[in-house]
Amino acid sequence: MTLLPTTPSPTHRSRSGAARARGVLVNLGLGLVMLAALAFLLPSLMGLQRYVIMGGSMEGTYDLGSVVFEEVVPVEELRVGDVITYVPPAESGIDTLVTHRITEIDGADFRTQGDANPAVDPWTFQLTAATQPRVVAHVPYVGFAFMALADRGTRMAL
Numbered sequence: 122m123t124l125l126p127t128t129p130s131p132t133h134r135s136r137s138g139a140a141r142a143r144g145v146l147v148n149l150g151l152g153l154v155m156l157a158a159l160a161f162l163l164p165s166l167m168g169l170q171r172y173v174i175m176g177g178s179m180e181g182t183y184d185l186g187s188v189v190f191e192e193v194v195p196v197e198e199l200r201v202g203d204v205i206t207y208v209p210p211a212e213s214g215i216d217t218l219v220t221h222r223i224t225e226i227d228g229a230d231f232r233t234q235g236d237a238n239p240a241v242d243p244w245t246f247q248l249t250a251a252t253q254p255r256v257v258a259h260v261p262y263v264g265f266a267f268m269a270l271a272d273r274g275t276r277m278a279l
Contacts, residue, residue, distance in 0.1 A: 170254050213242075
């Protein structure tokens with residue numbers, strides 16, 4: 122009668138260790154994906170809107186690539202010093218969203234300025250809707266991931 126050894130060979134052990142390491146990495150990866158999905162969905166579930174800072178006009182406060190989270194508030198609640206995201210008036214020549222700080226409210230007219238800009242914006246505007254998003258929080262640099270995902274080639278590679 123021949124007895125077989127009960128301890129695994131060294132080769133078997135290293136494969137088992139490699140398999141365990143691979144399993145740990147897969148679990149960590151899945152955990153990170155779940156955390157990212159939760160971070161992506163949670164603000165929406167809390168009623169917040171999110172915008173990626175795509176320019177440098179708010180550098181020092183909200184750097185390029187930051188994600189700002191905004192609550193929707195009645196326009197009457199806006200105050201000088203609040204940061205809002207809006208589309209400037211047509212005569213400004215800017216047709217994209219801008220995130221700037223309110224520097225002046227004169228009746229229904231608003232004036233803003235980017236924190237990194239030396240002067241106030243050269244336009245005034247009115248907010249025609251009853252509500253307006255106002256920045257309440259931000260996360261630096263996370264927006265770069267959103268920017269990358271906006272590129273079709275990057276999405277296809279992932």
